[in-house]
Amino acid sequence: MELLNDVFTAKAIFIGIVFAITLGIAAYSTYFERKIAAFMQDRIGPDRAGPFGILQPLADAVKMFMKEDFIPANSNKWLFIAGPCLSMLTALMTSAVVPFGDTVTVAGVTFDLQGIDVNIGILWVFGIVSLGVYGILIGGWASNNKYSLLGAIRAASQNISYELAMGMSIIAILMLTGSLSTKTIVETQQAGHWNILQQPLGFLIFLICAFAECNRTPFDLPECETELIGGYHTEYSSMKLGFYLFAEYINMFISGAVMATLFFGGYDYPGYAFVAGQFGTTVAAFVGMGALIGKSLLFVFVFMWVRWTLPRFRYDQLMGLGWTGLIPLSMFNVVVTGFGILIGQPILAGIGGVVILLAGLFLNDAIFRKKKIA
């Protein structure tokens, strides 16, 4: 039983903690979503359950569990149940490869603050994110409802379209680091050399694609209330619906963590070396874990901020943006990154690329655009 050594136990505990943190943050995201929505609309928001309403997620959970668990008569029963399960499963699986911190030594056991460091880390994230749409697709199809089916189809085509641009923007990162391992990507960004400096365009593309992948406003067409009632979860009720909504919030948090890992230095924070020197590497690594979670929460806030600002895209606009906007843009980004590596100035190339792009577009605009006739 060589497998069941101390590292194994430590990792098991760590994974349990990550699960608990993820679920806790997802639960409280629902509360903060409502609070942020309220503040942005000059309201107060939920304030009845506990002080400032902080027990609202508990009340919501009780409500979800108590409601009637309805399965439509003409639905495919097993797939109907499998849909939300799959959504939840894939949402939780992504966090396995996110490096939450550097190596720590607790009670004589040395291990990484990461579920598992595989050398195909980014591909793992992509594989799981692609699987994530299956939960929606299966749920929407099994409902035997045309609205659900339309929502599911929209989710599938939207995810496929935006995964391309997302993959292209990550290729630029891979060109810089030369590794698919998330751990290596973070380690190359230590001491403030964050990828955002070299990849401003890549980050923008990734951020927009992350919105689409999480089915968040302005790309929440799969659950578009005005057109599709509830979209893929029209027929769902009780905790099955809760799982779908919960999975969305987990996805938000995890995509925030992935964005922080790829573009914002992961667990790096200003003064990392100082903390490591003063209190030891273990403390520094745990503070780094807090830093990563803080960055992810910042992204969650941005997700919510955008949701309560922007209206929903029309479906053809969504597809147009994905295929004719973001994919060419990400290809341009790959070329610029390659040029930057060639001349050995990736930061200059990254910023120069944006400037050249904007200048070119403005030039094109000035020559070919029909002027307003006033």
Next chain:
Amino acid sequence: MKLSNKTKVIEQGEMTLAERMYLPAIVGGMATTLKHFFSKPVTIRYPEQKRYLGPIYRGQHILKRDEQGAERCTACGLCAVACPAEAISMVAEERKKGEEALYREEKYAKVYEVNMLRCIFCGLCEEACPKEAIFLRHDTMVPVFSTRDEVIYGKDKLVEKMDQRYLRDGWK
């Protein structure tokens, strides 16, 4: 022919680059929502906090007493006639000897009932009353009722209590 110079002919050309990219507009919109995020909410925590609704708000009915504590209502029935919802009913009674401290006029309302399910809080009873007896309070609303026997308010609920006199803003 132009009547004024206010007419503005708008002819839209193609969108500019900034408009087509959405991003400047998105940043502007997000700045607006962030401004509201930090601004004071316009709503209040209602049952705990209440807004002042003005001195002429029409809330729960009250049958006023005069300065000596005698009921002002003389059961003339003008309020019941004025009431468009027919919510008011009353039974008149002659004042007996020795009841002068209780009732101001020779005739008084033995029964005075307002059906709160019918009442539309228009305030016409208040307008009609020649004795300044019935008012709609500006500071109290009719509470929510759950059973039908709570709906009809009799004199026990309507007549002003001497220890908590109703004073509208603007009265001396």
